[in-house]
Amino acid sequence: MSDITLSNKTYKLEQDPYNYQLQDVEEPELFRAMFPYTETPKIAFNYRRVPENMPEDIFITDTTFRDGQQSRAPYTTEQMVHIYELLHKLGGPNGMIRQTEFFVYSEKDRKALEKCMELGYEFPEITTWIRANRKDFELVRSIGVKETGILVSCSDYHIFHKMGLTRKEALDKYLGIVSECIDAGLRPRCHFEDITRADFYGFVVPFANELMKLSEKSGVPVKIRACDTMGYGVPYPGAALPRSVSGIIYGLMHYSGVPSEMIEWHGHNDFYKGVVNATTAWMYGACAVNCSLLGIGERTGNVPLEAMVFEYASLRGHLNGMDPHMITEIAEYIRDETNYSIPPMTPFVGANFNVTRAGIHADGMMKNPEIYNIFDTTAILDRPPRVSINSSSGAAGVAFWVNEYRRAHKEDELEKNHPLIRHICDWVKSEYDNGRITMISDDEMLEKYREALKAS
Secondary structure, X not given: OOOEEEOOOOOOXXXXXXXXXXXXXXXXOOXXXXXXXXXXXXXXXXOOOOOOOOOOOOEEEEOOOOHHHOXXXXXXXXXXXXXXXXXXXXXXXXXXXXXXXXXXXXXXXXXXXXXXXXXXXXOOEEEEEEXXXXXXXXXXXXXXXXXXXXXXXXXXXXXXXXXXXXXXXXXXXXXXXXXXXXXXXXXXXXXXXXXXXXXXXXXXXXXXXXXXXXXXXXXXXXXXXXXXXXXXXXXXXXXXXXXXXHHHHHHHHHHHOOOHHHEXXXXXXXXXXXXXXXXXXXXXXXXXXXXXXXXXXXXXXXXXXXXHHHHHHHHHOOOOOOOOHHHHHHHHHHHHHHXXXXXXXXXXXOOOXXXXXXXXXXXXXXXXXXXXXXOOHHHHHOOOOXXXXXXXXXXXXXXXXXXXXXXXXXXXXXXXXXXXXXXXXXXXXHHHHOOOOOOEOHHHHXXXXXXXXXXX
């Protein structure tokens, strides 16, 4: 007989007859119909929809110094400390960027972690990601860190084919490691690697059940990070597990009793769904979404942290103390000081994200920048809208460029039929009439502007 209990969320009597037990299968479940490997993955639907349940407190966590360093040249100690300071400013006084995680294996990383801790910031709280052994637990605790991530791979791809274990052996190993972490005085954050290819009811839920029992017994909160390691998650209502983001978050809460504040989503962007999957995780009950600055991370990258700043503002109607000007400062610092090339079309931070080239667009921008600018990028990101001059720019594009320069120097604007504008337009036209195929740089435009100014 199943229990009937009064829900403290819906305030209704609810009956839940399900108590999922570990299914210790002999052969791995690889969901071959969904993941054929020699074909593109399939998105299956079973039309089972779960209720939205967005928590009151949603926030961002950061993996710039962990996952973000696995796909680029490592940051120096000084760079890590400076970026940490900028993260603190971006997150604001309410801790919207709640945590950030570090490696502790190299002297450089440990030194950066210690220097960041010396700053004394409450947010982002410094956490770690370590190998699952007592020596590393003791190392982290001696530094003064309170929480650490532990890798607990949960798909049969990893359990059978990477670790060579059965599900029962993996479960016992993981529970032992988490117990050691708690015994060492640390809060464990369990990274459910490859959850979007895992047997949800046969392994994920039974494992989460055991973790919640361990948490209740010890009095130590155990966090679960749902890792969409390969970017297979989908946000569509009615999509089938294991790819359903809403199904994963609902299932952890409903079948395993994991509280929202202990659920964190960690996504990748292999199928261009990183941001929407993270937002879906928020909407269905996860308090935290794990991100990296500029989306830098394994393969196609992680969820871009700056994207979730604006997702939050769009969902809640305010920034809750976050300072978006820091996004521009962070991007410029990473670009200029670490020699990282930001793709120019990258939203919010790329060189061309608010640049227009077509003359008809520039003409609209001159009349009202709202027509072709996503929001007031000058006020919000300290990035004025710009035009890039090419064969399609026309007089409107040239006039916009010239007037942006003149406004910056407190000079009156010129009409697009002004002789100075026409002079530059004639030069632009001659360049492309003579076979030029590249854009005209700002330095070239400035040179021609000064030349035309002297001639007028």
